[in-house]
Amino acid sequence: MKNLLSMDDVTNEEIMTILQRAAEFEAGAKPQLEKEYFVANLFFEPSTRTKTSFESAERRIGATVIPFDAGFSSVLKGETLYDTVKTLQQSGIDAVIIRHKEDAYYKKLLQGIDVSIINAGDGAGQHPSQSLLDLYTIFKEFGKFEGINVTIAGDVSHSRVAKSDAIALTRLGATINFVCPPAWQGEYEAHHNWDELLGQSDVIMLLRVQHERNAAYEGFTVETYRDQYGLTVAREKHMKKGAIIMHPAPINRGVEIDSELVEHERSRIFAQMKNGLFIRMAIVEHILKGRG
Ligand code: CP
Numbered sequence: 001m002k003n004l005l006s007m008d009d010v011t012n013e014e015i016m017t018i019l020q021r022a023a024e025f026e027a028g029a030k031p032q033l034e035k036e037y038f039v040a041n042l043f044f045e046p047s048t049r050t051k052t053s054f055e056s057a058e059r060r061i062g063a064t065v066i067p068f069d070a071g072f073s074s075v076l077k078g079e080t081l082y083d084t085v086k087t088l089q090q091s092g093i094d095a096v097i098i099r100h101k102e103d104a105y106y107k108k109l110l111q112g113i114d115v116s117i118i119n120a121g122d123g124a125g126q127h128p129s130q131s132l133l134d135l136y137t138i139f140k141e142f143g144k145f146e147g148i149n150v151t152i153a154g155d156v157s158h159s160r161v162a163k164s165d166a167i168a169l170t171r172l173g174a175t176i177n178f179v180c181p182p183a184w185q186g187e188y189e190a191h192h193n194w195d196e197l198l199g200q201s202d203v204i205m206l207l208r209v210q211h212e213r214n215a216a217y218e219g220f221t222v223e224t225y226r227d228q229y230g231l232t233v234a235r236e237k238h239m240k241k242g243a244i245i246m247h248p249a250p251i252n253r254g255v256e257i258d259s260e261l262v263e264h265e266r267s268r269i270f271a272q273m274k275n276g277l278f279i280r281m282a283i284v285e286h287i288l289k290g291r292g
Contacts, residue, residue, distance in 0.1 A: 001290055003117045004283055005106050006126045007164040012172060019136050021282035022275070031061035031281070037094045037288045040068040042084070043120065044075070044100045049249060049273055050120045050129065054097045057280035063288060066093060082108050089115045094291055095284065116287045124158050129283055130248050131164035133276040135172070137268050138203060140275070141244055146173035151197045153179045153229060154207030154256050157186030161248045162207060177201070180229060183217035193228070198238040205246040206231055206256045222255050231257045236264065244268050 001014060021029075039058050043051050058065050068088070075084055085096055095116040098105070103123035121127045135145070142148055150169055156162045156178050166176050166188070177197055178190035191197060198204075209216075209225065226232065231245065236258075239245075245257070245267045253259040262269055 001287060003106070003110075003119075004128050004287065005117065005119045007128050007131050007167040008126075010128065010132075010168070015132065015135060015168065015172070018132055018279065018282045018286060019139055021286065022132075022136050022278040023140075025060075025278040025281045026275075031285055033062050033285060033288060037063045037291070038066055038092055039063045039095045039097065039284065039288075040066045040088055040093050041120075042068050042070060042096050042098045042100075044070045044098075045121065047099055047120070049276060050099065050127075053273070053276045054118075054120065054129070054280050054284070057277055058284055060277075061281050061285045061288075063095075063284060066091070080108075081105060082113070085109055085113050085115055085117075089113060095287055097284075116291060118283060118287065121160055123160070124163075125160050126164045127160040127248070128164050129276070129280055130161050131168050132283065133272055133279040134161070134165050134205070134246065134248070135168055136275045136279050137246060137272050138169075138174075141268070142202065144173075145169060148174040148202045149177070149200050150174050150203040150205060151177045151179060151201040152205045152207065153194075153231065155184050155210050156180045156188055156190065156207065157184045158210045159207045165205070181217060181220075181225075194235060198235055199240055201240060202243050203246055204231060204239065204243065205248075206251075208248070208250060209252055209255055226255055226258075230255060231261060233258050233260050236261055236266065239266065246272060249273065 041051055041054055055065055093115055097118045097120050099120040101123050103125040105122050106117050106119055109117055119128055152162050169176055178188050179197055180190050247269045
């Protein structure tokens with residue numbers, strides 16, 4: 001695998017290879033890079049989890065991280081993303097991890113650039129490293145994907161996590177349901193109330209209401225959204241035995257999930273973040289080793 005751009009391009013076999021390597025890292029395995037590699041993290045949109053966990057992962061596997069601050073780069077002077085990445089290539093960078101507001105920004109980089117590209121989120125497109133850590137979290141919990149019922153609730157149309165997870169989980173044999181307001185279902189069929197989903201789902205994954213992408217629909221208020229679509233303390237009591245709660249975070253506490261549930265015994269939200277470190281170690285090692 002030269003790049004990690006979209007879950008459409010990652011085979012089930014590659015997914016399981018990365019999950020297996022993440023499990024090895026979690027168990028204390030040593031990294032296997034046999035030469036020095038240089039990486040840079042280009043975040044043109046805000047990030048806490050993805051940026052810090054990629055940087056921690058890169059350092060832990062022995063890659064050299066070259067600092068790049070999008071807010072103090074020549075992008076502010078009008079340099080294109082292509083010219084920026086080509087410049088880093090000329091500086092000896094082997095891989096870039098990019099988050100960008102534009103959907104599929106990476107298509108502009110595929111011709112003429114030799115640096116490996118790891119997509120850390122493209123607009124409302126995809127978020128493959130989040131998807132892989134979500135898969136790792138589910139696999140650790142249930143030991144399989146086949147037959148697992150996953151309900152994804154919230155701002156589906158603006159969510160790159162929902163798209164990446166739906167592609168990968170469906171291909172791996174899980175059943176996906178969406179619950180959201182009609183204005184947020186995008187290309188998917190969706191339920192518009194929780195009804196039987198609470199008692200059937202093995203995984204309930206909440207999505208953040210993305211105010212920065214003008215997500216609010218006519219009539220949206222935080223209170224009505226929470227009442228109709230939020231995972232409330234009352235709704236948790238109807239969840240299936242053994243079912244877990246996930247959320248890619250950051251969280252709007254009291255909007256898509258009640259604050260009391262964030263560290264509830266069913267919640268794997270902070271575990272997801274820890275799993276993200278091992279998954280990103282596996283991703284970056286896999287891609288750098290593949291460069292030879
Ligand atoms: N889940 C996620 O992508 O979080 P950040 O925006 O903090 O990176």
